Amino acid sequence: MRRLGSVQQKIPCVFLTDVKEEQSRKRDCQAFQVVATENVNPVALDANIDCALATEKLDGTCCYVTVYKGQPYLWARLDRKPNKQAEKRFKKYQHSYKSCKGFTWNVEEDFKTVPETWIPAHRVKHHNGHPVPDDHGHIPGWVPVDKDNKQYCWHSSVVDYDVGAALVLRPSSDDENRLEIAAVPLADLQEQTLELIGTNVNGNPYGLGSKKQPVHCLVSHGSIRIRNPPPVDFHQLCSWLQESPEGRVEGIVWHCNDGTLVKVHRHHLGLRWPDGDTCFGTRPVVIRVDGTVDAYNNSKDLFTSFCALNGHCFSRLQDIQFEL
Structure with missing residues (x-):
């Protein structure tokens, strides 16, 4: 897991890119597309990308944890x-x-x-x-997430400042193939950037929750490793993203030993996203939000709901429901 502070750096593509005169699929205001060529970026080669850690790029909104009002606070991305x-x-x-x-x-x-x-x-x-x-x-910048700010209601649903905790989705401590949702002290997330994913974020590609029962959580950047990643080769990456069950991801971020980060998005390769069920949304998950319901102020909040499910396992992340 990497600690980034409030870094919002522009991560280069693993391949050299070219400009195509077509409307961008990612940015409405951009009258051109940035597409990957078949040539590996010299930045990646110089950083020895073949020995890098490949992690899943998650589709949500970026957050940051640092001090505000004398205590660790969640901050929302605001450009x-x-x-x-x-x-x-x-x-x-x-x-x-x-x-x-x-x-x-x-x-x-x-x-x-x-x-x-x-x-x-x-x-x-x-x-x-x-x-x-x-x-x-x-x-790029940040604003603190206050409970009273309705604009960031989904951000605030994953933090409880009274108990100093956040709802974090991460690999299970006893089974790397399984995920877990845990209440993690905000102090343990200090100076990290994380991704907020869930029902009301970016079209919910992972199928979390529902309109009636929204589910959101934070994922630390770099925490979701890609098992058996493909070689850094244009054609092999394209095949993996289209054909492998583990390739149903928005993209890959490689963490090189010298600290360099490089990435690839599906849209760099002209591929759709999402395209059916995602790899992340179909991974099994266990709930590990212990404590008592009385520890949380609002009886309707996510912490209380997950607390009632403590120890329960779901075969797929997208199957989480509170009424069992």
């Missing part, structure tokens, strides 16, 4: 984005040059305001005291 006029200029530039590089921003005037509690991610560059936008015109 500072350009206002309408600046965005119009940016799109026009993208369309004309088929690239984001070279566009000039006025950081003081071109961007929307953010809450006073907002902080930029650690590796965001600064110029004249102002954070510098990335290639997509965003300034």
Whole structure:
């Protein structure tokens, strides 16, 4: 498992990429697609990717744990984005040059305001005291998740600040083929980035919960290893993603021994996502949220629901239900 702090770095693709003049499948405002070529990125080769740890890239929203109000807190990803006029200029530039590089921003005037509690991610560059936008015109950052903020209600459902815990989905401590959902002290997650996944996040590709009984949880980045990963070869990776049951993933993030991270998305290879049941959603899971129901304030919250299921096993993650 990697500890990233508030890093929101741009992870390079494992293959060299090219630009295709078609509307992006990932970003509505982008009039071109970034596609992988068959050539392995020199960054990956220099980092000895063949010896790297391959982990599953999960499809959710990025979060971060650090101190706020004197205690460990969950923070939600919030990019500072350009206002309408600046965005119009940016799109026009993208369309004309088929690239984001070279566009000039006025950081003081071109961007929307953010809450006073907002902080930029650690590796965001600064110029004249102002954070510098990335290639997509965003300034990555974080805002603390308060229970009173309805905008982040699904984030707040996975934390209990009174007991200082978060609901974390991770590999089981006694069986690496099985997952477990546990109440983990927020202090143990300090300076980690995690992915929030669940019913109301990114179309719920993993089939967690339902509209009536939403289920959300956090997954530490780098914690879900890919068993028997394919070689870093364009054609073998494409075949694995399309044909192997373990290849039903959004992508792979390789963690190299020197700290370098490289990745590949299905959309880099022109493949659909999701495409049927996901590998992650069909893995068995055990609930390990112990304690008493009285330990949690709200009798309807996720902690209480999972506490009532403590010790129960489900054959698939997507089969979790609270009324048994």
